[in-house]
Amino acid sequence: MRISLFVLFSLLYVNSFGQGKKEDVLYLKNGSAIRGNLLNNNDQQVSIQTQDGTIWVFSKADIKELKSEDRFRNFSYKTKGFAHFSELGPLVAGKTTVEGVTTAAFSFQTINGYKFSQAAMLGFGTGVDLYATQTIVPLFASFRGDLTNKGTVLPFYFIDAGYGANITQDSQNGEDFKGGLLYAAGLGVKIPFNRSAGFLLSIGYRYQATKSTRGTDEIDTKYRRLAIRAGFFL
Numbered sequence: 001m002r003i004s005l006f007v008l009f010s011l012l013y014v015n016s017f018g019q020g021k022k023e024d025v026l027y028l029k030n031g032s033a034i035r036g037n038l039l040n041n042n043d044q045q046v047s048i049q050t051q052d053g054t055i056w057v058f059s060k061a062d063i064k065e066l067k068s069e070d071r072f073r074n075f076s077y078k079t080k081g082f083a084h085f086s087e088l089g090p091l092v093a094g095k096t097t098v099e100g101v102t103t104a105a106f107s108f109q110t111i112n113g114y115k116f117s118q119a120a121m122l123g124f125g126t127g128v129d130l131y132a133t134q135t136i137v138p139l140f141a142s143f144r145g146d147l148t149n150k151g152t153v154l155p156f157y158f159i160d161a162g163y164g165a166n167i168t169q170d171s172q173n174g175e176d177f178k179g180g181l182l183y184a185a186g187l188g189v190k191i192p193f194n195r196s197a198g199f200l201l202s203i204g205y206r207y208q209a210t211k212s213t214r215g216t217d218e219i220d221t222k223y224r225r226l227a228i229r230a231g232f233f234l
Helices: 002-019
Strands: 022-028 033-041 045-049 055-059 063-070 081-092 105-117 120-131 135-146 154-166 175-178 180-192 198-214 217-233
Touching: 022 045, 022 055, 033 055, 081 120, 081 135, 081 198, 105 135, 105 217, 120 154, 135 180, 135 198, 154 198, 180 217
Parallel strands: none
Antiparallel strands: 022 033, 022 063, 033 045, 045 055, 081 105, 081 217, 105 120, 120 135, 135 154, 154 180, 175 198, 180 198, 198 217
16 A cells, blocks of 8 residues: 555656746747746846757847746647557555465556547557466456646546456366456556657556366456556557
């Protein structure tokens, strides 16, 4: 629980930090605009340093106005079209095995789909969930959307549902493994790093049902996990 609260707080902090980032913008009378960090502003001239480190000095007579604006992002927000997500990370949980012991787990998944609007993307995904005692290949539909399209950090939600195919090798004592229902939901943030792609961080709840049979005995195993993921998007 402490891990989940820490991750959630980190996501919210990153989001609020990204939304509030400002830069100085110097508008010139010739129609040009210089973006950067204001170094000096006196009665005769103004100096500003751009992101590449260059320092520009202008006479007050050449300046139309000086503003503080949200930082310009070299990112073209996609409202419609192809969308891709690749994510990996731990599946954190408590006692979920038949024996009631805590097990480690790790997950990777990739999703491809179509974005209909800011708030709606429908895709289909697969990957692999590596539990300590079983290996699952998830096959699922994913519904996702961005909560805003403003700022340098974009919060999003996701809802996944489908079937987990159990590919665990049958044991020598005759135990046979089967898959079952899976679903997941959560929140995350997307951090663009170029005009069409970026990093992502997310946290959510993930449920996976499986079965195992040994002779006439059938055992249901339910994996209830906190999924913490990092990855990239297109």
